Amino acid sequence: MRGSDWCRGSAGAAVLLATSGDERHPAGSVTDGSSETFWTTTGMFPQEFIVGFPKCIKISKVTIQCYLVRTLRIERSVSKDPVEFEQCVEKDLQHTEGQVQMEEFPLPDLQATYLRFIIKSAFDHFVSVHRVTAEGTAENT
Template identity: 35%
Template structure:
């Protein structure tokens, strides 16, 4: 499995788009996982607009970065199941309008071990009737590769509370 600093949501890494709420033959949804910000998926109006990216293997998600235009609010949900169902809310975030430029949004995640096999992204509001998504990047660790949190120090290890002098 690739290291945590590599985008897991790339077609070349085995990711695929499992579902989308709209399609445009000139700007297909597969463009969001090709790694190229010059290609994009264009929504066909109305909100919310959703898409589901299925990763090749479960990932403990540490960061999601979305490159888009005219999206005013994102929500992200994850599912660790083999098939994309039983999603849990991971993050919500408002996005400032970039006046025709690309918006690069790093979603604020509540914790660093959000297990996901599928990521559902929803543009719930827009700064205009149409929006584009240029790139979805999902970063994380293989679930068994999580860095363990060290146990709290104990008196036996010399890290406990001070012992009063007698």
């Protein structure tokens, strides 16, 4: 059985920090469950955002829908606060001209209270992140 998507506002997730902001395309768009809305960066890299979960979860897979991202790093924290992150994965994404990039990262049994997404470089001055998902189950506490 597949787990729930914990990166949704309706599941209690929230974007706690984003390094850039545009009132028309806020960071919270990545957790609203829609691919139509998005967060956009404002030049200069790296850019990052942190998604916090209501409790520690065991993640099986993280998916990101984005545009013009070249290098992405995902880090996790199991701390009570969004500190002490450790790298889970870093990947160079393929450039897809005029199309949203859809990237899946299998992360079996990865525990996390927070995920930090770091866009290290891009194919253009601006990128957009449309949606992130984290499939998994709640940890028994």
